Amino acid sequence: MSEWIVEARDLRKVFPMPAGDVVALDGVSLQLSPGDYCSIQGPSGCGKSTLLHLLGCVETPSAGSLAIAGSDVAALGDRERSRIRLTRLGFVFQRFFLLPMLTAFENVELPQSEAGVVREQRRERTRELLEYVGLGARMDHRPSQLSGGEMQRVAIARALANKPSLLLADEPTGELDESTGNAIADLLDQVNADGTAMVVVTHNPTLAERAGRHLMMRNGKLEEAAR
């Protein structure tokens, strides 16, 4: 078993387009240990979301190699890759992406149902998670009946539903006002302190600074940021 939760070597991602190839990632290498907290900043279009999509096993690299928790992602079949996505990885997005017809409780319960967790166990974990993110009193609200910060809390609880070893967050405070964003950043700190490795992409320098490791991306290349 590898000691790395993420081991990416020389990842490239090229999108062929009629006007010519777009090189979104141009040789990115990254190693993360369990429990690491790393932030990625960089100008719009430099490849940050593309990198998260590769790390999240939702897109495949054009070249290079990626192992998640010791499994070579390219060698896995679709089912195994889905399984890794569901049980090893958690995603948090700028626009939350909660299912509008489901309550907070049901949104957090869903990935556990998909992973085959039995009913009593998943209901207990869902209650615990919603209490953990401070929403014990909002479990039966649908997304439209929650504030932006509350929706992001539900999204974080959902991302943690199957106890991922790596949380990937793409601009998680982008839709939120400053104080709500800071509260979400506090929650992410807590998630990391409780042992989950995290990669957080953000334009928000105060969120980026909370990470133990700061990376900058420019033109599809990743570098350690000067502190």
Ligand SMILES: Nc1ncnc2c1ncn2[C@@H]1O[C@H](COP(=O)(O)OP(=O)(O)OP(=O)(O)O)[C@@H](O)[C@H]1O
């Ligand atoms: N599916 C796609 N097809 C073609 N080009 C794409 C695709 N996805 C991304 N790109 C291009 O790849 C580059 C990197 O995009 P990406 O979304 O990773 O940027 P980003 O750093 O996340 O930017 P932002 O900060 O604005 O979210 C951009 O030039 C974009 O136009």
Ligand SMILES: [Mg+2]
């Ligand atoms: Mg992006």
